[in-house]
Amino acid sequence: MSGNETNREAELERETKELRAALKAARDEFANVQRSMGQAGGGSIPEQRDAADTARMEQTIAERNREVQVKQEALEQANSELRDLTENLDKIVRRRTQALVESEEQLRRSNDELKRLNQMKREFVSIAAHELRTPLTSIVGYLELMAEGRFGTISKKMERPMLSVRRNAERLRRLVEEMLDVSRIEGDHMVLKRERCDLRELAAAVVQELLPLAETKEQRIVSDLEGCPAIDADADKIHQIISNLVSNAIRYGAVGGTIEVSIDRAPAEKYSGSWSRVRVRDDGPGIEEENLDAIFEPFSDINPAKHHTSRGPAAAGLGLYIARGLVELHGGIIAVKSDPGLFTEFAVLIPGIEE
Ligand SMILES: Nc1ncnc2c1ncn2[C@@H]1O[C@H](COP(=O)(O)OP(=O)(O)OP(=O)(O)O)[C@@H](O)[C@H]1O
Ligand SMILES: [Mg+2]
DSSP: OOHHHHHHHHHHHHHHHHHHHHHHHHHHHHHHHHHHHHHHOOOHHHHHHHHHHHHHHHHHHHHHHHHHHHHHHHHHHHHHHHHHHHHHHHHHHHHHHHHHHHHHHHHHHHHHHHHHHHHHHHHHHHHHHHHHHHHHHHHHHHHHHHHTTTTSOOOHHHHHHHHHHHHHHHHHHHHHHHHHHHHHHHTTOOOOOOEEEOHHHHHHHHHHHHHHHHHTTTOEEEEEEOOOOOEEEOHHHHHHHHHHHHHHHHHHSOTTOEEEEEEEEOOTTTSSSOEEEEEEEEOSSOOOGGGTTGGGSTTOOSOGGGIIIIIOTTOOSOHHHHHHHHHHHTTOEEEEEEETTTEEEEEEEEEBOOO
């Protein structure tokens, strides 16, 4: 019911009440007059005057009665309109509720279908990766042996194509390994081989391995390895996480830039409990705020135009997705902050062993 209709109805009710009160007052007055007429007794002149008063009074009452009737009719009309409106409103609400129920059902069905397709995709990725792995391992193995000259000397002319074939076979092998990691993480099949580890040693090993890659871009890697709690972790997986962060810093960092790898105990005032923390910071172009979540999604490619230049065909966009999955399996946290044009910093926190 609208505010206007409510006001109108209230107004009509008030007016009717006033009219009824006026009617009653008129009737009372009429009764009074009649009473006083009775008390006054006979006499021809007063009788004539009283008859004129009575006639006037009756006319007033008749007028008031008509007014009351008009108001009452208006009130009934308003009531009937109100009933129609309420009925219409009920119909609309019923129709809307029905539509809502139907779209909810549709949503549920699409959701089920999406889940089914997602499951199919996972199975497909897993089967494809497993099927690719065996022949690829053989190809990479034979290529190594050929490069070592086990099947005869490689001619000068063959050296370049051979190098390219080896590099691409290695990229394919990495991609297949990443696809396997994704299907293990998504299917909850990733098993951690936990042992007591020191984050400093793991980070130092990664830096050592990736220094030659950084040199190809004239980058410096500076390490700051402070004391931190020991962690109960899968050393290979932690190595893989740090390796992806440092190789990202090399790949996306500026030529001639500096990459900082720092290890410490996460500050107690910010993180309750005991945490070992690794931070990887570069001074490259950075990541815009609106992309900070997207980079953790699988096959994330926030700079498609640069796909075959800075990223290179080797980059599948799975590294951070896998890193996040692995960090979370360890009960840890991964975070990123960036000021485009200035820096990008990834931080990984792994729970420390309580001594
Ligand atoms: N240090 C960084 N600076 C700027 N952008 C980055 C940085 N690290 C990651 N990114 C962005 O995040 C995206 C996802 O990174 P991720 O490691 O998941 O994939 P990738 O490095 O492209 O491929 P892969 O790791 O699978 O080889 C990258 O494509 C890049 O756009
Ligand atoms: Mg990467």
